Amino acid sequence: MKRDYLLFILFALLVYAVPTFFKGGYLLNVLVFMGINTMLAVALNLLLGFAGQISLGHASFFGLGAYCSGILTATYGFNPWLTMVIAAAGVGLLAFGLGFPILKLKGHYLAMATLGFGIIVYIVLNETVALTGGPSGLSGIPNLKIGTLLFDGDLKNYYLIWTFALVTMLLSINLAHSRIGRALRAIHDSEVASRVMGVNARLLKVQIFSLSAVISAVAGGLYAHTMSFISPASFGFNFSVELVTMVVIGGLGSIFGSFLGAALLTILPELLRVVQDYDIVVYGLLLIVMTMYMPKGLAGGVAACWRLLRSKKVKAVENAQG
């Protein structure tokens, strides 16, 4: 437990120190995206990694957050901070209402239902042209502003997004170590057993689903206000799958794992840009191979290496002494 917080502090310091190495430009822009993806992956991990409930429609919460905040500011001239709160509350309520029937389902059925919901949202975003601008997108979304500080450059956005991402991570670490975190893991292992032990599994699942959706909606708002332009293509089924991939590749139930997964999947397309069309093949293979041979993900892999190194060191010391 202590180690998690220590790791978090080190990580936060690193995050805030990074821009001193490269000022502005392309790389910083990639890091901004990495921050948003980290938020989304951590949010999904709460549901997938802790409670063990799959969602193949999480991009829709991200999209609804982005569009809600985007439309209210660009079309109706609301204050961006206010609209992000409205978007988060709206999406949270929607997820809460949806959660009760949808989380009654399990396994494949849950996967399909969330997937169906995601596709419906995607189609609605495309078809309600008068409201959303349809497939060609919504532009002219204003940047966020604190007093006279307007978040319009990559560097400013970097600090803004990563502050939100770090808060999300801290919140999730706290949650993981709380009574709720333990209850969620109990549901993951056996829902029936957890209910026997007095966990209100049904309500807790819906609550964590809503929390996860709210964080995704906030990430959506941030995305809309930093990009100034959004289109439905960013919130489709593929992105939902990508989010699940981040969580699984990073390591189910590991907050830092979610960061690793998000980082990998943000950087990978940039690296694969040279071989553009091959990226989808590599991506599919990665998904299969990682699930088959590294069921605990990158975080599990790193931990295993660490243990291996330590046990070698101990042995070396023993050998030297013996």
Added chain:
Amino acid sequence: MDLLPQLTQYAFSGLSTGAIYALIGLGFAIIYNSTGIINFAQGEFVMLGGVLTHFFLMVLKFPLVVSMAVAILVATAIGVAFERLTIRPLKRPTPLSMVIITIGGSIFIRGVAMLIWGKDTHSLPPFSGNEPLVIAGATVMPQHLWIFGLTLLVIAANKYFFYYTISGKAMRACSYNRTAASLVGIDVRRMVFLSFAISSAMGAMAGIIIAPLTMTAYDVGVMLGLKGFCAAIIGGMSSGFGTVLGGLLLGLLESLGAGLISSGYKDAIAFIILLLILFIRPQGLFSKAQTERV
């Protein structure tokens, strides 16, 4: 335009897409019943059927029937290889890992298809000309009739296989209880292998017969696969008539919805039905409630 011929028209096109959904849905149900896996890559075999036939027919200049047969064989081989390489080696499969692996497989197959055949959409020539027939005031393409006929044939063959051959009976035994099946000497692994072979062949078949109507491309599998899954859910994951009825119902509702309400929301209709059924009758429309699906 009169309403009645228009409705007949929608009904014809709806039922023929519905037949396709039924074929794909049966593929889902067969794998699900023998392994407990929802194969998210199912749609890719539909795509492979269409794209491979186009390749053999247009590029290698094989005759149509040969192209179709070879395409189905190749797609089946890929389906079987997919099971061998990714699903069989898994030591402790969980629903989550299966969902992710089959999605990974679907992305991979789609990616390879895109690399080999490009991003263009291709069309297949209709099996017997483009001359529309007039039935009850509605114009019907001969391809629609091909779809009905071949779907019926496949379903009949399926019925025969599952009820009158020893392998088919063994597969049904697996779907009731895998442990018990293995206790009476059924090779469960072989049944899993067979179920993947059958459902990828059926998927490929569906992809081939619909290609002359809707065109084919590397990315058609996603939507078709999901619709097929909706059909299977409506039918309660049965590998028989439930899924067929589910597919036809889905095709019909979609076609009527697209024609009478809005074509933009055509795809949404299927998923709204899916959600409603999952929420209200997760056991499907045509079967009795069982114990909780875990």
